[in-house]
Amino acid sequence: MHRNRQSAQVSLALLIASAITLGMLVLTIVLIGQSFRGMETAKVSAASATAKQLAISVDDRIHSITAPPSTALAVLSHDSLAGAQTLAGRLERLPVFADILQSSNIVSAVYAGYANGDFILLRKVRSSGTLQFPDAPEATRFVLQTITHGPDGPPGEWRFYRADMQLIKRMPVPAYTYDPRTRPWFETAAKSEMTELSAPYAFFTTGETGITLSRKASPETGGAGTIFGIDVTITDLSSQLAGLRQTPHTRIAIVNRDRQVLADSGNRNNPGPAIAGALDQAGEDIEGSPVNQFTAEGRDWYGMTEPLGALQEEELTIAVAIPADELLAEVWQALARQTVIAGLIALLLLVLGWFLGRQVGRPLEHLTDQVSRLSRFRFDTPVRSDSHIREARQLGVALDDMAKTIRSFQNIATVLNRGQDLNNLLRDILEQIVHILGQERGGIYLFSRQQEQLNLAVDQCLELPEIISGLPADSNDNEIIRLLQNHISGHPVFAILRNRNKQLIGVLAIEMERGDNTHLSDDLIVFVDEIAGSAAVAIETRELIESQQALLDGIIRLVANAIDAKSPYTGGHCERVPKLAQMLVNEAIASDDPFFGPFSMSEEQLQEFHLAAWLHDCGKITSPEYVVDKSVKLETIHNRxxxxxxxxxxxxxxxxxxxxxxxxxxxxxxxxxxxxxxxxxxxxxxxxxxxxxxxxxxxxxxxxxxxxxxxxxxxxxxxxxxxxxxxxxxxxxxxxxxxxxxxxxxxxxxxxxxxxxxxxxxxxxxxxxxxxxxxxxxxxxxxxxxxxxxxxxxTVAKGTLTEEERFKINEHIVQTICMLDALPLPDRLANVPRLAGSHHERMDGTGYPGGLTAADLGIPERIMAVADVFEALTAVDRPYKAGKTLTESLEIMDRMADEGHIDRAVFELFVRSGTYQRYAEAHLHPGQIDYVDESLFMKPD
Incomplete structure (x- = not known):
């Protein structure tokens, strides 16, 4: 029997190695395919998102271009220059034009056109980074172009000025016959009371691409018919578009409704078929995306367009075309890397599986002889395995433990009788008995006298039914076994567990594998019965103790939950404080800090502290609800x-x-x-x-x-x-x-x-x-x-509570102590009233209700105070404040420690141990959990 089981285990090891290899290959192929599709989709989505962001950026740029000049033009429309009838009078206001030009890099010219055809324009010599008048005298910063009809001056004249508006040279230009009244900017502004914005066009003198803002002069200036204009260049848009390309050959262009290209990342005069394909939405549409795929210039492209919000009358559109091979280049590289890595891993797994198969077989063959001796109940035979395979070594150790366990039957029974927790005790009983019998599967049922049924308490790999009903309490052992056999298949062995009064308390079931052990010897049956009898006594004892403890815990939780349920604003406080306090007590016990070095707590002291933490606010049951919940100053039963x-x-x-x-x-x-x-x-x-x-x-x-x-x-x-x-x-x-x-x-x-x-x-x-x-x-x-x-x-200066109401709330500590002191607590719980009623005392002696100082308070009391303060600071269910973040709470507690409110050593342990973080992850809202610099709260000795 043992040899067959070992052969199956060896085959399983080889099968696992092969299955892992095959599974890894299948998973790799699927993941590579999905990864490629996902990365391709992500790339296309990213390109579409980039186009949308480009549209927003260009809109912002156009708005930033037009807003400042528009403001300057509005101010200029009220200038006296509008009413100046002579060139001399107009030259006096020339500094106003110069100030506007110097205030903005994108303003290239400022001018005024008069009703009689006169014209005056001040222009920068260098605009858009280019010298527009190469023949201008050296040191020229501005060029003034004027047309004056009448005896006051020549019809056309250019003047060259330095940066400080000092005249350098005058030059008559008879051929300069520009008539502003015939220009669209003049005609449009003359019909409007607002600032008018032209479509982008090439400027008359410099050939730059830009827009014109024009506005009629205010009537108060006396310049009826005068129109002011400002030229703004937008040629830098093309260079900006070139800097926003995703790949080296990405094409980006801005076109108007007539498909005239205003800006292009490449050649503005010849954007090429790629941009045309994007605008025409040629080729195939990408499902679920505004992107279309097409072929142009012998390459595959991804194209997309987005409308621009600026200059809406021009219906501007931004078009983007990205070469497919450049967009997906990283995807293909990642696919190649993943394929190589997957092949190497598969090869490594094959080699490793073959090696493990050989290593598993040899030690199991060696263990066969040793296990056969144990099958004949020779428990004094040591079982050893020097294999480096974990399973083989663990099998040898398990068999050796079984032999030792059986030899020390009496000691095991004693240990089981001393178990403290019923659930752990049941698991230990099952584990020990299964080991004793050399098996692996079993379970324990506990009998419910009220429901007349067996309830599954522990199941170790046996897959037993949860409930077996229809079992009277006075059934004999044979009737119980027959009922169990109807519900449990296989070859189980049952041991009926009865207490000292021979009453049924449960059933032990162990699955005996097929083989020699299906026929148990008399010695083994007696052996199992003796262990089952010891287990029954241990179970009975622990059930009595735990039922009493459960009753006490239930009453305590009932009181705590009633307090929390009494007020919707403190719900959960009586439950969260014990959890936090217990976490901090555990850290204090484990701490190697000299302050906590001698501190320790026995099981009874821990239980005492646990009960005190749950009952620390039980006096609140006497506090009026409308005082505890008071959220505004005039509130009693209602808000007055x-x-x-x-x-x-x-x-x-x-x-x-x-x-x-x-x-x-x-x-x-x-x-x-x-x-x-x-x-x-x-x-x-x-x-x-x-x-x-x-x-x-x-x-x-x-x-x-x-x-x-x-x-x-x-x-x-x-x-x-x-x-x-x-x-x-x-x-x-x-x-x-x-x-x-x-x-x-x-x-x-x-x-x-x-x-x-x-x-x-x-x-x-x-x-x-x-x-x-x-x-x-x-x-x-x-x-x-x-x-x-x-x-x-x-007139309460701070908060909502009066002196009387504040006392009424503080009085809950008094009621807590009085109520707990009135209980007939056993000696092991004698400190519960003090532990529960001292969490509002302060280290400096100014707390309540007893005015105790640090010398009067032990570590448990100080821990309770820290836990209560932190929970109150971070709670989000208080009517008078919002829950604070971790950093805010710890900063407040740090000040409280400096002021003698809470204990400094306990607070630093709370921070240093990370208890605040673990509590926050379990009980705080994500928005309250921020980064905490713990070093800020560690004070030097």
């Missing part, structure tokens, strides 16, 4: 801002009534209306201020507090009794307050006596001198239980 809004509405309506009464009485309606509008505006602004103050989102300054009090002094008339429809609590608060006569004058905002709630007989024992205080509390008690005065609440 609505009552105040109603009062403002009353004053708003009173202003309307006053206005109408004054009009009816014959007063000046305009004066009355102005007073009404002023009153309304003031009320609206004051209510906005009150509503903003109600949110409590930022620190309130003293002048803001005083303004609230001033606003509140306004009065309104109440015509209805405030003693109707009250609750008993409200009636009691008003019993000593006389009811005023109606109509009663009320302040807009007020602190009223009936808004106070007194402690009465319910004063908590938190003062140090209180004889009931046996827990060492040391807290300051507010004068009132609650103060719901509107001014009192609205």
């Amino acid at each position: 801002i609505h009552e105040i809004r109603t009062r403002f509405e009353v004053l708003h309506r009173d202003a309307e009534i006053r206005y109408l009464n004054r009009v009816l009485q014959g007063e000046d309606e305009a004066v009355a209306d102005r007073e009404r509008q002023q009153t309304r505006s003031r009320l609206e602004e004051e209510f906005k201020f009150i509503a903003h103050a109600n949110q409590g989102s930022e620190f309130m300054h003293e002048e803001d507090i005083e303004r609230i009090r001033t606003i509140g002094q306004q009065t309104w008339l109440r015509h209805f009794s405030d003693r109707l429809g009250l609750s008993p609590d409200e009636k009691q608060a008003l019993q000593d307050v006389p009811e005023p006569a109606l109509p009663a004058t009320e302040q807009l905002l007020a602190d009223k006596p009936e808004q106070l709630r007194f402690w009465g007989e319910h004063v908590p024992p938190v003062r140090k001198d209180d004889p009931r205080n046996r827990w060492g509390f040391d807290m300051e008690l507010p004068e009132y239980l609650y103060n719901r005065g509107e001014l009192h609440n609205l």
